[in-house]
Amino acid sequence: MALVPIFAQLDPDERHEIAQRARQKKYGRNEQLYGAGEKNPYLMIVHRGWVKIYRLAESGREQLIRVLGPGDFIGEMSFISASETDHFAVTLEDSQICSLHHEDIRGFLLRYPTIAYKMLETVTGRLEQTERLVSSLTGEDAERRIASFLLELAARDGKDTVELPVSKKDLASYLGTTPETVSRRLTAFEGKGWIRQGAKGRIEILDREAMAGM
Amino acid sequence: MALVPIFAQLDPDERHEIAQRARQKKYGRNEQLYGAGEKNPYLMIVHRGWVKIYRLAESGREQLIRVLGPGDFIGEMSFISASETDHFAVTLEDSQICSLHHEDIRGFLLRYPTIAYKMLETVTGRLEQTERLVSSLTGEDAERRIASFLLELAARDGKDTVELPVSKKDLASYLGTTPETVSRRLTAFEGKGWIRQGAKGRIEILDREAMAGM
DNA sequence: CGACTCGTTGAGCAAGGTCAAAGTACGTGG
DNA sequence: CCACGTACTTTGACCTTGCTCAACGAGTCG
Numbered sequence: 001m002a003l004v005p006i007f008a009q010l011d012p013d014e015r016h017e018i019a020q021r022a023r024q025k026k027y028g029r030n031e032q033l034y035g036a037g038e039k040n041p042y043l044m045i046v047h048r049g050w051v052k053i054y055r056l057a058e059s060g061r062e063q064l065i066r067v068l069g070p071g072d073f074i075g076e077m078s079f080i081s082a083s084e085t086d087h088f089a090v091t092l093e094d095s096q097i098c099s100l101h102h103e104d105i106r107g108f109l110l111r112y113p114t115i116a117y118k119m120l121e122t123v124t125g126r127l128e129q130t131e132r133l134v135s136s137l138t139g140e141d142a143e144r145r146i147a148s149f150l151l152e153l154a155a156r157d158g159k160d161t162v163e164l165p166v167s168k169k170d171l172a173s174y175l176g177t178t179p180e181t182v183s184r185r186l187t188a189f190e191g192k193g194w195i196r197q198g199a200k201g202r203i204e205i206l207d208r209e210a211m212a213g214m
Numbered sequence: 215m216a217l218v219p220i221f222a223q224l225d226p227d228e229r230h231e232i233a234q235r236a237r238q239k240k241y242g243r244n245e246q247l248y249g250a251g252e253k254n255p256y257l258m259i260v261h262r263g264w265v266k267i268y269r270l271a272e273s274g275r276e277q278l279i280r281v282l283g284p285g286d287f288i289g290e291m292s293f294i295s296a297s298e299t300d301h302f303a304v305t306l307e308d309s310q311i312c313s314l315h316h317e318d319i320r321g322f323l324l325r326y327p328t329i330a331y332k333m334l335e336t337v338t339g340r341l342e343q344t345e346r347l348v349s350s351l352t353g354e355d356a357e358r359r360i361a362s363f364l365l366e367l368a369a370r371d372g373k374d375t376v377e378l379p380v381s382k383k384d385l386a387s388y389l390g391t392t393p394e395t396v397s398r399r400l401t402a403f404e405g406k407g408w409i410r411q412g413a414k415g416r417i418e419i420l421d422r423e424a425m426a427g428m
Numbered sequence: 429c430g431a432c433t434c435g436t437t438g439a440g441c442a443a444g445g446t447c448a449a450a451g452t453a454c455g456t457g458g
Numbered sequence: 459c460c461a462c463g464t465a466c467t468t469t470g471a472c473c474t475t476g477c478t479c480a481a482c483g484a485g486t487c488g
Contacts, residue, residue: 138390
């Protein structure tokens with residue numbers, strides 16, 4: 001509980017109060033938390049595991065929106081608009097999720113401003129990231145988007161070997177392209193000696209400079 | 215002041231306190247509020263007029279991010295990250311802008327939870343809209359994006375004649391396409407009898423059904 | 429062990445980006 | 459108030475990116 005960023009600055013008593021209204025639940029791999037068309041009147045916080053959020057286009061195409069890790073939350077949309085969601089939340093691994101009903105959260109937000117402040121920080125950061133994605137979708141070609149994604153992932157983890165958080169199929173949808181193109185570009189990068197592909201979505205970046213400056 | 219949504223629920227005394235720390239300024243048309251590389255430690259609220267927010271790609275391409283009208287605000291990014299902005303804010307018309315320094319805003323946010331709550335609502339809504347834009351950029355072709363944009367604009371204003379808030383050049387960058395394509399598609403729509411184009415970016419929608427169902 | 433999903437590679441094609449040029453609206457300064 | 463210059467818009471022609479369809483191989487779950 002103390003590890004959840006939005007509650008980090010509360011004192012133990014206050015955290016206890018919130019914990020009492022929270023509902024913990026364990027999920028298996030590939031289990032759906034909620035789907036489009038349902039109402040999800042809960043703020044859901046990931047304690048353990050990974051959850052992917054995606055939308056389904058009419059064409060049936062899966063559009064990956066975001067991947068949640070420990071400490072991340074989802075469901076802040078609906079306690080604003082209170083309408084049905086238009087996306088899906090599915091676990092990627094065995095996960096543990098903590099849910100708070102909107103009624104409760106609203107009260108906590110008004111009572112403990114640090115929570116609202118932290119949530120505002122998080123949502124703002126998410127907005128910034130999404131706006132950067134928009135920029136790259138409109139301004140860069142597929143090759144550069146893929147390269148940028150790898151570099152960003154490597155920079156965030158501070159490592160040269162990155163592990164794709166999702167399948168290449170999902171990654172392709174996130175980057176606004178197709179699995180075929182992702183596969184082709186990565187093979188091309190490998191041919192130029194920029195990266196080396198391992199098993200299980202593991203990619204070692206050999207030449208940052210070249211990739212960044214292409 | 216009472217018209218600014220994020221301060222709407224405060225009582226007059228509280229609003230007065232905030233107004234005392236605010237700085238009003240008038241801007242002419244096409245005047246820059248701030249640019250990329252600068253720090254903008256202010257929450258800027260539009261009182262009157264219109265402001266466009268855009269990013270400049272290395273190619274020199276202008277990427278329109280958002281248009282602010284009365285009651286909208288910008289600058290919530292930097293009081294989180296406190297780093298330099300990577301975008302530009304320029305007035306489209308004569309405008310009146312109210313600025314609050316981040317130091318002050320932070321205090322107000324923690325003191326008056328309704329402000330934080332309202333801002334969270336706004337930013338969440340903005341995030342939702344941006345995520346929908348991402349979906350349309352990755353899932354729909356240029357023609358449908360343009361049609362959807364017109365329909366959405368018409369739906370929001372509840373009118374059949376919409377007025378483009380920005381130039382077609384800027385609109386093209388927002389929709390992830392080029393001015394040429396926007397021009398061509400609109401001409402095609404006109405040819406099919408779906409719309410009629412007037413002067414000054416005025417467009418009359420003649421056949422919603424056909425456009426929505428294409 | 430079999431069925432299914434995911435990943436890779438190939439070939440063809442179309443959407444739309446690019447370049448070019450002409451026309452139009454608009455703001456500015458004389 | 460008019461004339462000029464600048465930026466935006468439109469139209470045309472061409473060409474590239476990357477999407478689509480298809481087939482095959484590989485890994486994975488039940």
